[in-house]
Amino acid sequence: MASHGFWSLRPDDSSDNTRAWCQAAAQKFTGGIGSKLCALLNVGESDKSAESPAKEAQSGVETCGCNQPCNCSRTNQGFSDLYSTDLLPATNGDMKTMTFLQEVVDILLSYILESFDRSTKVIDFHYPNELLQTNNWELSDEPETLDEILLSCRATLKYAIKTAHPRYFNQLSTGLDMVGLAADWLTSTANTNMFTYEVAPVFVLLEYVTLRKMREIIGWPEGRGDGIFSPGGSISNMYAMLLARFKMFPEVKEKGMSSIPRLAAFTSEHSHFSIKKGAAALGIGTESVICIKVDERGKMIPSDLERRLVEAKQKGLVPFFVSATAGTTVYGAFDPLIAIADICKKHGVWMHVDGAWGGSLLMSRKHRWKLNGVERADSVTWNPHKMMSVPLQCSALLVKEEGLMANCNQMHACYLFQQDKQYDLSYDTGDKALQCGRHVDIFKLWLMWRPAGPQHTNVCFWYLPPGIRYLEDKEEKMRRLHKVAPVIKARMMEYGTTMVSYQPQGDKVNFFRMVISNPAATVEDIDFLIEEIERLGQDL
C-alpha cells in the first residue's frame, strides 16, 4: 500500500490511523458516504458501527458509525420543500441540482459498498403481494418532493437483488464492474441515440472501432465485415436469421414469405429458445426449426445435422440457416464448429454461431480453441454483458459480409438519413438496424476493454438429501429429487444468503446450474454455496 501515497489513509488496525482516515474520508466525500465508509471499515469496533447499513438508509437520517468529528448528517437538508421543477433547467437550479445528484450518488455508493460486503443479504425477499405493501409504489397524482424521490430510491435499492454480491450466481450475467458502471453513468448523462453520427459522433466511432476489433478477434481478414450492438442476444440471433433469409431470397423484403419456398432452420436441442422465438416472429414458424440431437455433454452431433438437412430437402424445404451454439445456456457446451462449417459449406447454408454466452472466450488465449472454426461463420452473436461483465445491456451481432445489413433493413427515411449532409454518410448506421432510436451500449464495453481474457464454467449438479440418497425405487427417487432444488432455492431466497439457478433438461430432473462468471466470487464463496445447499436441504 505504501507506494500509493493517497491510499495510505486507509485504516490499519491502529485506532489513531483509523481516526485520521475517518476524518480524511469525511472531508473527501459529502455527508452520507464518508460516514458510510467509516461505519463499514470500522465494523466490530463499536456496537453502533455493526448496524446494518440497510437499516440506516431506511431511516433517512444517516449517522456516522465512527464516533469521530465527521462532517456527516448533512444529507437530505432542504429537499423536503423542493420539487423536480426546482432543478435544472430551472433558473438558479445549479446548486440544487448538484446537491440533489450528489445525494443520489451517495445512496448509490452506499449500495455498492453493501453489495460487495459478504455480511449483507443477496436479497431481502418478499412475495409480490407483500412487496406491494412495503412502500407506496403506486404512481402519485400529486408532485413529489425531492425528499420523497430520494426515499423512493432508497426503498427501491433496499428490495433490489444485489447482482454484484459475491454470492449471487443466479444468471449468466453477474457481478458489477466499476469501470463499466462509470461508463454507464456517463452514457445516461450524454443521453443520446445511435442513429446518426450527427447526434452521437463519439459513440458511433467507438462502435465502429470496437466492432472491427471484435471481427478481427473472430478471425475475419482485417476485421472486415459489418455488425451492430442490439438489445440482447435474442435480437442479435433474430438479426442473423433475418440476414440469412435475405441473403438467399432478397425478394422477401418487398414480397414477403409467400413469394419464397418453405424454409428450414437447424439448431441443437440444447440451443437458446430465441432461435424458435425468432422463427415465430419472422413468419418462418417454429415447426421449421429442426432440433438436432446433442451428445451426452450437450454438443450438437454433426452427423445428425447432416441427416436432418438432407431429410428436409427431400421434403421440399429449403435449408437456409444453421445456428451452432458456443456455450449453451445450461451445460455450457460448445458445438463442434469446424464440422458444422463443413456441412454448411457443402449444403450452401448460412452458418451462425450463437456465442451470447461463450463468445467472450475468444478473448482468452487458454480457452479460445473451444470456438475453433468460428471464423468460418457468416454471423456471430457475442454478448459482452455476460462473461465479460459489461453492465446490461451489451450484445453484438457480427456479420462477415459488408453491406448486407443495410440492404436487408434500410428504408431510406429521408427525415433522418438526409443524403445532403456535410459528412461521410457511412457513419449514419441507423438505417441498417431494426430499431430507429438505439440505446448507446458501446461506451461501457469500450471503456472496460481489457486484453486479459475471461474464464468461465457451468457446473450442473444434483444435491441428494440424506432422506432420498439410498432410495432403491429409482422412479420414486427421481420424483422426489425433482422437488429438491425448487425447495432449496425458495429457502435460499427467503434467507437471502445466496442465489443459484436450477432447471430440468431433457430426461434429467431439476438440477442446480452453477455459473462462475461473477468476478467477486472466491473459492470460499463457492464453498459457501455448497454448504448452504446442504444446510437448507438436509431435511428433504
Added chain:
Amino acid sequence: MASHGFWSLRPDDSSDNTRAWCQAAAQKFTGGIGSKLCALLNVGESDKSAESPAKEAQSGVETCGCNQPCNCSRTNQGFSDLYSTDLLPATNGDMKTMTFLQEVVDILLSYILESFDRSTKVIDFHYPNELLQTNNWELSDEPETLDEILLSCRATLKYAIKTAHPRYFNQLSTGLDMVGLAADWLTSTANTNMFTYEVAPVFVLLEYVTLRKMREIIGWPEGRGDGIFSPGGSISNMYAMLLARFKMFPEVKEKGMSSIPRLAAFTSEHSHFSIKKGAAALGIGTESVICIKVDERGKMIPSDLERRLVEAKQKGLVPFFVSATAGTTVYGAFDPLIAIADICKKHGVWMHVDGAWGGSLLMSRKHRWKLNGVERADSVTWNPHKMMSVPLQCSALLVKEEGLMANCNQMHACYLFQQDKQYDLSYDTGDKALQCGRHVDIFKLWLMWRPAGPQHTNVCFWYLPPGIRYLEDKEEKMRRLHKVAPVIKARMMEYGTTMVSYQPQGDKVNFFRMVISNPAATVEDIDFLIEEIERLGQDL
C-alpha cells in the same frame, strides 16, 4: 430564496457572499465540482473565470476560477498507478472505488452544468476523420490506468452533443431531466434484467403498476390489458404487427407465413418507416404495406383508407392491421382516430395507434382531445422518452387484450421460467417478450411520473435567403431552396451554436422541422435559432 435556508448560499452580486458561497461549495463537493461551481457562478468577475470549462477539463488539471482558498486540485491524485483491477471486488478496494466513482461523478456534474449553460457550444463538431485523430480511440492492448480511463471520459464528453442544451432542437428526444438521470444512474447500479420477478422484484412491480396506469389513461376499463417496455418505438410497432397477425391467424406461430393467406397492412404515407421495417422483418413484405393518402396537414384521409381496404380484399389480400399515427415525425399530425376506428371495426381489422411521439399528450388535459378514439385501438405505442423527456430508452407498447402477448411469444424455456417457483408466476414477464434479457427502462419513468402534462409542437418552415426570395423561375427557386437547409445546418454544426433538423417531404423541398420538446428552451432560445438561421443563410 430566503425560504430555502440551505440554498441561500448561492451568491448574489455581493463579493462577500460570493466568497462565503464559494467556500461552502468547495467543502460540500469534492475537488473538481466545487471549483467548477465557483468558476461558473463567478463568470465575468475575473478573466480567468471566463475560461471555457471544457478547456479546463481537457487539461486534466482542474483549477478553481474564483481565486478563493477553495479545496481544489485534489482530483486525479493517485489514479496514475491504479488499474481497474484495484477497484472492487479487489481486497481493500472500497476507498479506491469510492474515490474513483466520485471523480467520475465530478466530471459528469461539470458536464451537466456546461450543458445547460447557453454560453457553451451545443457541439464541438469534427468530421469523422478529424475526430478519429483528436484522441486515441483505438482499443488498447495494454491495461489502462484509472487516470487514462478518466481522461477518456473527459474526451468523450468534450466531443459529445449536449442534448440537454437549451438550443438543441435536433430530434424528438431533447433535454435532460435530472430526476430521470438520477433514476438511470440507479438503474445502472442495480444492473439487473427484467425477465423474472426473482431477479428484478421491484422493477417488475413498477412496470406492472405503470403499464396499468398508462392503460387507464388510454381509457381501457380499469386499466386492464397487457403491455411491455421495449427497446424503442420501432420494436413496439413491430410487436403490434406481430400480435395483430397472431390474433387473426394463431397458426402462424408454428407454421409460418406459408400457412396463411397474403396479408395487407395500412398506414399513412406520413407514418414512421418502422411500419415498413416491421413488415419486412416479419416476412409480410413491404409491398403489403399500403400507404394511405394524407390531407394538407398530414392527417390520414379515412375515405382513402376504406377505399384501399376494399381494393385489397378484391385482390385477394387479407387486411389485418391498420396503424394510425398520433403525432407524425415531421408535421406532428394526428390521424383522425374515431373515423379510423369505425373503419377497422367494420372490416374486422386490428387498430394500432403509433403514438411514439404524440402519445404523451394523453397526459395533458388541454391536448388529449387530439387522441380522441385511442381507447378503441387494440394496441398503442407510447414513448415517454420523447415528449415526456424520460432519458433514452423508454418505449411502451400497450395491448387491450390480456394474455395475447404471452400466447404469441412464449416458448416456455424451462431453465428460466421454472413452473415450480415459490411465487406467483404471472410476474415472470420475460416469456411474453421477443427478447430474453430485457433492459430496465421502467424506473426512470416511474420516478419522474408527474401529473402535469407535456405540451409540444412541430413547426416546419423554409428560410428564403434574400438571393432567392424574389426569383420568378419557380423551378430554379425550388432547386436552390432545396440546398439552403443543408448548408445552414452544416454551418450551424461547425459553429456549434444550435441544432435543428431538416428534410424534404413528398413534393416539398428541404425545410426545417422545429420541435419544441426541450424543457430547457425558452422563447429567447427559439428567437436565437431563427436569428442564427438568418445569420448563417444570408449569403445563400
